[in-house]
Amino acid sequence: MYELIKNQWYAAVSSKDLKPEQMLSLEIMGDPVLFFRKSTGEVSAIRDICPHRGIPFKHGRLVHDMVECPYHGWKFDGGGVCREIPSLTETQKEKLDCTKIKVKSYQVQERYGCIWAFIGDADFDQTKCPQPPVLGDMPLNAKPNMIQVETFDCHIDHAVIGLMDPAHGAYVHKSRLWRNEKSTYEKHKAFGPVDYGFQMKRHQPSANSKAYKIFGGQPTTEITFRIPGNRVEHIQIGSRYFFTATGLMPINEKKTQIIQLSYWNMPWLSLLKPFIAAFADNFLWQDIDAVTKQQEGLKYDPNLMLINDADTQAKWYYSLKKEWFESSEQKREFNNPVKDVTLSWKS
Ligand code: FES
Ligand SMILES: [Fe+2]
Structure with missing residues (x-):
């Protein structure tokens, strides 16, 4: 796989x-x-x-x-x-x-x-694959307020899974601004299918996700993932928005590029940009550090596990990928294997 x-x-x-x-x-x-x-x-x-x-x-x-x-x-x-x-x-x-x-x-x-x-193939029917994400009504020529480009020294599968893993926050992203293992809560989040992917439906972020407090008001968030490795988080606070679009690209089988673009329409937030950028870079580096250490173990080709429900999104990623290969091979429509469901975990 x-x-x-x-x-x-x-x-x-x-x-x-x-x-x-x-x-x-x-x-x-x-x-x-x-x-x-x-x-x-x-x-x-x-x-x-x-x-x-x-x-x-x-x-x-x-x-x-x-x-x-x-x-x-x-x-x-x-x-x-x-x-x-x-x-x-x-x-x-x-x-x-x-x-x-x-x-x-x-x-x-x-x-x-x-x-x-x-x-891909020059003659491939362009309507038969996921398109780059659309970010609300933002004009296509909108410029990001913040950009991060980095390389993960791992296969794209591990980069994707690391990106959507809800259970590593308290361990990998230890921070006073975020959370630690003592402040984890039980979470219940509704998910459903979208074309070529799945979505964590719009909800209010958990009380221990302190980073959202920066926006003030009552933020709600929605997270969408599509193959081959694109994630969009859309935070909405009334008429204000904050988008983070993340695109993973396989450089080769051992290296993956990540581009993370953030957009917002809150001028006051731009004043805090150096602080936000430092936080975001640090966050990304913690992920890079985790997958780099993971490589030390993966060298030995161990059997790995995916558990319910914390790893269900990872399972979906693999089944979406499998369905992509099967439907392409059999020249038939892509049938999204994801169903509407509420996932629960502690984080
Ligand atoms: S023109 Fe001769 S190698 Fe490119
Ligand atoms: Fe992470």
């Missing part, structure tokens, strides 16, 4: 890390991908290996919104089509149509300050 999921949109690059006329190379599912932004602002992505002699384009440069290979100067456009081979004489140009030479290109879309890449 350690297979990675293809034919999916992955959160790949934070928009602010790719300025106009810049390139950025990233490994996604074990393959190098070069993202570049044209002078017009449009983003493209192509496989970061020159089809001529295999050198990565990242060592080259952008010329007139095209990628120029550092070795012999062949130029490729955003669609991966070769537009120029400088060594060709005029007569050779008539015989060799360079536009027949192509490098794989990737579909990309940019929304809410994040660049998403579709990793």
